[in-house]
Amino acid sequence: MNTLKVSGLDQIMFAETQLSLVDGEAGRLVVRGYDIERISGSLHFSEALHLLWLGRLPHREEHLVLEKKLGQRRVDVFPRLDALPDGPENSMDFLRYALASLDLNQDDIWEQSLTLCAATAVACAIWSCRHQGRQALPPDATATQGEDFLRMVLGHQPDAASVRALESYWITVMDHGMNASTFTARVVASTGSDLVSAVVAGIGALKGPLHGGAPGPVLDMLSAVGHPDQARAWLEAELQAGRRIMGMGHRIYRVRDPRAAVLETAIDRLEKSGVRSPRLTLARAVEQAAAELLQQRYPDRPLKANVEFYTAVLLDAIGLSAPLFSACFAIGRVAGWCAHVDEQRKFGRLVRPQSSYVGPLGLTLE
Template structure:
């Protein structure tokens, strides 16, 4: 029996994450992701996905020091970033520059140290290219800042507020890993040939670039901008539903109830009610939309997905839409590399069959 897109086909076993779509749970190495966003940093969750356990205080200090040591880009990578056409989109830039990072250091079996280096470098790649396009001086990474705080600092040249850092850190933890999605599968297929880590990550970036997978939450921003203020919410949403338009940011292919990532993001944003008009609007729109969706599509259980609140966060931290998917990539690289490591430890090359439907002469 053919399963288009391999939907429902179990192709491997993993200890990295588990998605329970019926109950709305996302588990990283046995831990509920919502609990991780409340108690742990980006670095601690990355350690968990790579090593399988949360770090001790001593282990975390050493881990942070090593991550920070890889933030600076080599001169040849900066030259490549400067040489690429201005019209090249950021995901294509990342695909090219990550590929160029490939060297003799990555020809051996994938290691956690390789994963750390690539994860640490990616925010710097994005920030460097963004400043180049804007015609502004590149902001060098700071060694006294955490991974997410430093990313925002490099992008904007000023220290972010604690609320901004917490919001983006929550988002980046929630999007680190999400099972055997298209880009993760792509990475594992490449790794299964015993190719190097750089090649596998490059495959994943190329897959993430596709709008059906890594499409940024730009459409959610368009919806919120069209609504503009709380007074317009019901009128705009009713018009869209009556015209059979899709409400962007609602519903998910996997989750049949609340998307746990959206729940965790909302929990973070509720701490900032009244501090940002855009976030307040998003919270109001969600409540109204869920009520109207139940009215127009009863029994469908359509709730907000992670993209809805991701859009609100990106807007609140003044991130340009061109950086949405690259930022998603800067978090998902942790999950990709964890899967690459797992694939290399118990490898079988992927080789599915296909059914020929052409002519036989």
């Protein structure tokens, strides 16, 4: 009997891209020519949008115009999104439902992309407020994306360090090679479909626990461990029971995910500014113990901390709740999806891979 084998498209080169390079052996992520360590924490989110979409950093005036446009789009989409029924209990389901309701009337893809980036942040904030049992605050067109999002979610003006940390996170995750959700968005774009459809498809892929759904469980794991001294014993028990250690290992990286290091640095900056993370010391102890135990158990499979490990710690430190984590990831990643849709339209063709049929042949009806 034939056995169905699925490759997962490993090692298949689907497209050429100018957007980002993921070097799994060296542990390197390059976005538009810049190592992620150089731009995360140094740029505003809107500056990173300009870099990703147009291939260069903006001049000061261009940055101010882009920030103003992004703020106005948040204001413009808020009434429509706030009028939506409560709908799904899951933040990603609400985000998918909210963005699917949009009717983009701009012809230029970057104008459409701005609206989608603004709408993603607003929809996430609305869902979070409803989840907390309160009415969402209207957006402030004069604020940055990170500042406005945190103000809406937290219900008060955020401190500058938390805004910087959040925008650093969004920049860190906005593009990452041909990951599952980006590939999904490009497949939809390859059919000639619209940008909203491609982005909504990306959200569907990102919702999956094997792609963007692990930061919440990382927080659960840290809560279960409780204290750095208990990390090794707790992890040994999990491995003995055959359970996965959340936030460890990556499909591409054979060394520590560079984004984990970037986010750990962002948390350090938060702490130095006075915003204490109650879980940073614990997270470092768990990471060290997990890396050692996994190396012993799987010597031929490098399993190091990935981006989701310190995502959980950072987002928790700035006051966001675990049910919002995946949707918050999408606020950054939607920028990458939009850039890939544009690239697919310009240089790609209809995506139509082949499959190998391994089922029966020549069956007859009795």
